[in-house]
Amino acid sequence: MPNVNMTSGKTRRAEVAGGGFAGLTAAIALKQSGWDVTLHEKGPELRAFGAGIYLWYNGLRVLEGLGALEEVLEGSHTPPTYETWMHNKSVSKETFNGLPWRVMTRSHLHTALANRVRALGIEIRVNSEAVSADPEGRLTLQTGETIEADLIVGADGVGSKVRDSIGFEQDRWDSTDGIIRLIVPRKKQELGHGEWDNTIDMWNFWPRVQRILYSPCNDDELYLGLMAPAADPRGSRVPLDLEVWVEMFPFLEPCLVEAAKLKSARYDRYATTRLDSWTRGKVALVGDAAHAMCPALAQGAGCAMVNAFSLAQELETASSVEDAIVDWEKRIRPITDRCQALSGDYAANRSLSKGNMFTPAALEAARYDPLRRVYSWPQ
Ligand SMILES: Cc1cc2nc3c(=O)[nH]c(=O)nc-3n(C[C@H](O)[C@H](O)[C@H](O)COP(=O)(O)OP(=O)(O)OC[C@H]3O[C@@H](n4cnc5c(N)ncnc54)[C@H](O)[C@@H]3O)c2cc1C
Structure with missing residues (x-):
């Protein structure tokens, strides 16, 4: 059923800036609740950046609500345990009381969402960069075109132009550590004996701080996150300084050799953004534009998807877009704020x-069920 503007009698229109996980989720959820939606992506195509990603129960429930869960489950992986090693010895194995979680490549998740966008007939405009928005409901593009809408969604990532053009008050900072993220072949046979289907969070503090987050995504692909302080020139070097990583993690050499071949590797520090508000008039910010967070709890995209989905829910029966998005932020933001703070502290x-x-505090966001708007799953 179309979602109608009470004054004009026309179907409500949303312009969504940004085709990452937040923007795709917002576009699908709004379209499913009767909006006309146009999705603007500044790049030449809809595509994922980065390597692998963890989604927890909250994100998986959003995928269910969007009709994309089945495609995502096919070709992704739930490890038997999340294991932590210190100096190459196991210190814990966590199974989260059976709370669902899943590891996958970013392209796998992005493709499933983009397929859903296309199936719903959402208008996609690539090479369409948003440069500003205003609270009256206008989005201006790089080409100079200005489009009026009932809702503008700023989902244009950590460097959001939609956000910065409006002048939200913000705190932004980078953390001490950063990470090189890569997808390599699994090489399970060559790794020899071991529980190589687990996620293994391998920490070393001596003689240098280096960590590898080893995360199988499916039968063939392995997500490696190689963490080192930004102040360490060898640990943060790209392409990979093979010697310094093999010295610390010799048993992963077959995978690290593959990783060192990837010339496009990047070292990223973790960025945090905290805003005074996520909304202004008819503009709502979702995802990293609103709340970039450290990845310790692996919830940046999960929270982004929950928030984008919840935005469409809140607007379903609302007579005033402006009031509804204020209510949306009040309702949903505290979960993200707590998650962002704890994730920053952990990092x-x-x-x-x-x-x-x-x-339980670390899994709070993960246990939230946005479809039923309750916390599910025992702590
Ligand atoms: C090391 C690391 C590991 C992480 N691991 C996880 C994890 O395991 N699980 C998890 O849930 N989260 C994780 N995250 C967080 C997650 O990656 C982000 O929170 C999430 O990708 C944000 O999605 P987004 O759509 O808001 O932004 P983005 O992914 O940045 O997407 C923004 C999109 O907008 C486009 N764009 C940019 N500017 C414009 C413009 N002006 N106009 C139009 N389009 C524009 C971009 O091209 C891009 O397509 C991790 C983050 C880091 C740094």
């Missing part, structure tokens, strides 16, 4: 190295 203190750190 700053390298807390995951202790093992058994997925406490």
Whole structure:
């Protein structure tokens, strides 16, 4: 059923800036609740950036609500345990009381969402860069074109132009550590004896701080996250300094050799953005534009998807877009704020190295069911 503007009698229109996980989710969810939607992506095509990603129960429930879950489950992986090693010895194995979680390549998740966007007939405009928005409901593009809409969604990532053009008050900072993220062949046979289907979070503090997050995504692909302080020139070097990584993690040499071949590898520090508000008039910010967070709890995209999905829910029966998006932020933001704060604290203190750190507080966002708007799953 179309979602109608009470004054004009026309179907409501949303312009969504950004074709990442947040923008795709917002576009699908709004379209499913009767909006006309145009999705603007500044790149020449809809595509994922980066390597692998963890989705928890909250994100998987969003996928269910979007009709994309089945495609995502096919070709992704739930490891038997999340294992933590310190100096190459196992210190904990966590199974989260059976809370569903899943590891996949980013392109796998992105493709499933983009397929859903196309299946719903959402208008996609590539090479369409948003340069500004205003609270009255206007989006201006790089070409100079200005489009009026009932809702503007700023889903244009951590460097959001939609956000910066409006002048939200913001705190932004980068963390001490950063990470090189890669997808390599699994090489399971060559790794020899071991529980190589697990996620293994391998920490070393001596003689240098280096961590590898080993995450199988499916039968063939392995996501490696190689973490080192930004101040360490060898640990943060790209392409990979093979010697320095093999020295610390010799048993992963077959995978690290593959990783060192990837000339496009990037070292990224973790960015955090905290805003005074996520909304202004008819503009709502979702995803990293609103709340970029450290990845310790692997919830940036999960929260982004929950928030984008919840935005469409809140607008379903609302007579005023402006009021509804204020209510949306009040309802949903506290979960993200707590997750962002704890994730930042974990990253700053390298807390995951202790093992058994997925406490009830750490899993709060993961346990949220956006479809039923309740926390599911025992703590
Ligand atoms: C090391 C690391 C590991 C992480 N691991 C996880 C994890 O395991 N699980 C998890 O849930 N989260 C994880 N995250 C967080 C997650 O990657 C982000 O929160 C998520 O990708 C944000 O999605 P987004 O759509 O908001 O932004 P983006 O992914 O940045 O997408 C923005 C999109 O907008 C486009 N764009 C940019 N500017 C414009 C413009 N002006 N106009 C139009 N289009 C524009 C871009 O090209 C892009 O397509 C991790 C983050 C890091 C740094």
